[in-house]
Amino acid sequence: MKPILMYGDNTKFDETGQNIHCSMVMLQGLKGRPRVVAPKAIAEASLEYPLAPYSKR
Numbered sequence: 092m093k094p095i096l097m098y099g100d101n102t103k104f105d106e107t108g109q110n111i112h113c114s115m116v117m118l119q120g121l122k123g124r125p126r127v128v129a130p131k132a133i134a135e136a137s138l139e140y141p142l143a144p145y146s147k148r
Contacts, residue, residue, distance in 0.1 A: 116133065119138060121139065
């Protein structure tokens, strides 16, 4: 997995110190690895919902 922690436009901080161009990604553990499942533009796997019970994986 590529180490994607955040994505988005250029870094820009507002007066409170928050990066206003930062976006989040959603990770899901699939086949023993964390995979980016959202947003779709950078997803490396499809979201599996609902997940199969552990006994059936």
